[in-house]
Structures are given as structure tokens and as C-alpha cells.
Amino acid sequence: MAAHRRSRQHPLTGPAVRTAATFALAGAATTTAFGGTGHAEPRxxxxxxKARVDRLYQEAEAATExxxxxxxxxxxxxRSLDSLRDESARRTERLNTSRNALGSIATAQYRGGGLDPALQLALTSDPDEYLERAARAERVGAGHASAIAGVHRQLMELARLKAEASExxxxxxxxxxxxxxxxxxVREKLTAAESLLSELTAEQRTAYNGGGPADAPARADRSSTPRGPLQAPSSRAAQAIAYAYGALGKPYVWGATGPGAFDCSGLTQAAWRSxxxxxxxxxxxxxxxxxxVSRAQLAPGDLVFFYSGVSHVGLYIxxxxxxxxxxxxxPVRVAPIDQMPFAGATRPA
Incomplete structure (x- = not known):
């Protein structure tokens, strides 16, 4: 009987071990696919x-500049190309006037029985053809040399203008x-920042953008606008500061220079332009x-710059x-200059 008794299989041998191995491998593959752990990344x-959004906005501002x-x-x-085209048109008009004059000479010569080869060349309508044939025209009639040479110079100048305009x-x-x-x-960075901000609660987004209603910082800053003469080193600096105060609360729009919206350098440019x-x-x-100027020398109206790439600027008050x-x-607001890494300062003339 013992000889015919089937031996018991160990639970982890035969088909059982193959099945277990299959599940183990599947589990390992799943774990590897999700970054080596069996848990999702923490939110x-x-x-x-906020730190990631700050970095994206800084990168967007560098790209904006x-x-x-x-x-x-x-x-x-x-503008330069338009100027070249205008100059070319004026010179073409003068050339046509000169050619009309030569045409009168050519008519007289033709009636007299001949036409100077050099004069034929000067009347060529294609500047490129003129330049190709000019080398073959070695003699110019003494009576018309000056007029023909003038047309030649004008054709050469037009060819130069044409090449420059192409460049x-x-x-x-x-x-x-x-x-x-x-x-x-810029758009890529701003879109990524907006996507991250959408993960914050409404209260967190409000706090990130200023800690209150959108116009609260502007109202507070306007109420502290200096009355009377500003303590600035010059009347121009005082005017630039006054303009900046008048811009408080206006939105940031990349590439904007006012008067309804600004980016950082657009605001300082507009303030000093005023x-x-x-x-x-x-x-x-x-x-x-x-x-x-150094940080210790700062005076109202100076431009203050931030980050190692000099990608942000404000107007010191x-x-x-x-x-x-x-x-x-x-929006445009008052802020401490310690808010960002200081990179330098300039006092406009």
C-alpha cells in the first residue's frame, strides 16, 4: 500500500510555485512601473x-525680458528696412529722371544716324544686365560722359540698396x-504656473497673490501716497515716483508698457518716461x-534689480x-526690496 501511496506535494512546489511566482513577478512589475514603491507619490x-510657482514665474519673467x-x-x-525701401524708391525716381534726359539725347543721336554704345548701355532697364555689360563698354562719348556716368552711379547705388535690403x-x-x-x-511657463495654482484652495491662492482681495494692497498703498513734495534727489525722480504711485493696482501683463497694464520693466520705463x-x-x-549705486546709497527714484540674471526691476521709493x-x-504694488535677491541698482540721469 505504501508503494502505491502518492507523495504529497509541498505547497510551494510544482504548479503552486509557478502560480505564486507569476503573481510575484506581476506585483514586482507593477511596483517598478510606479517608481519602485507600491505607494503613490505624496501630494x-x-x-x-508655491515654491514651484515662484520658480515658474521667475523663469517666465526672464523669458519675458x-x-x-x-x-x-x-x-x-x-523701421530700417522701411527706410531702405523708401530710399530705394526715391533713387529709382531720380534714376528715371536721368534716363529720360538721356532718352532725349538718344533720340537726337538716332536721328543723326547712330547711337553711342555707352548710351545704349545706360538706357538698359535691368541693373544686373547693366553691370554685366558695363565692363564691355570702355569708351564713352566725351559729350555725354558726365550724364552717362551719373546714371551708372545711380544704378550701382540701387544695386547696393537692394542687397542691403535683402540682408x-x-x-x-x-x-x-x-x-x-x-x-x-513665456506662455508655457505661465500655463504651468496656472495649472499648479489650481491645486491650491481659493484661500491659499488669495494668500499667494497678496493676502486679501485683489485690490486690497492697492487701496492700502494709495492711502499712504506721499502728500506734498517727495523726498527725492531730483524733480524728475519725484515725477517718476508719482507716476508709479498712480499705477498701483493696475494688472501685470507680460510685454505691457502701460498705461492700463505693465510688466516690471514696462512700469519703470513708463515712470521715468513721464x-x-x-x-x-x-x-x-x-x-x-x-x-x-550701491544698496547703501539708494535714493527714491532709483531702479532696483533682482536675481542673478537681472530679470526683475522695481522703482525704489x-x-x-x-x-x-x-x-x-x-497687480502693481508696494513691496520690500528684501523680498527678492538683490542684484544691483541704477540712478537714471
């Missing part, structure tokens, strides 16, 4: 979300492509506009405070 805290600078270059290149057009298209890239970067001082458009060019356009969702 970020409000503080972590690049956008502003490139936009300025695009506008400059476009400017290429540069313009390059700048426009850069502008589109910077614009896409005082008759022309500042460059971007933070990284404004920091070199005027006399550099004294007492360790500034007026600035912070970021989307946070």
Missing part, C-alpha cells in the same frame, strides 16, 4: 506648490523667429542706463520699499 504641500528685447530689435529692423529682411525674419520662441516659452527720461526696454539694459509689477495675478 505636494501648499508650500511646495528676452521677448521684450527681441521685440525691440524686430521693430528696429522693420535686413533676412535679419528681420530671424528676429521674428526668436520672438515667437520667447513668446512660446519725467522726460528715456530708458531702454529691458531689465538687462536698464541696469546700465544711468549711474550704478525709500524706507527699504519699492513699487513694482510682480507677476500675473499680482
Amino acid at each position: 505636494p504641500t501648499a508650500a511646495q506648490i 528676452k521677448y521684450n528685447g527681441t521685440k525691440e530689435q524686430v521693430e528696429s529692423a522693420r 535686413r529682411m533676412t535679419a528681420l525674419e530671424t528676429r521674428r523667429a526668436e520672438l515667437a520662441r520667447h513668446k512660446a516659452t 519725467a522726460g527720461v528715456s530708458l531702454p526696454r529691458t531689465t538687462y539694459t536698464q541696469i546700465n542706463a544711468g549711474r550704478r 525709500g524706507g527699504g520699499r519699492m513699487i513694482h509689477a510682480p507677476r500675473p495675478g499680482a
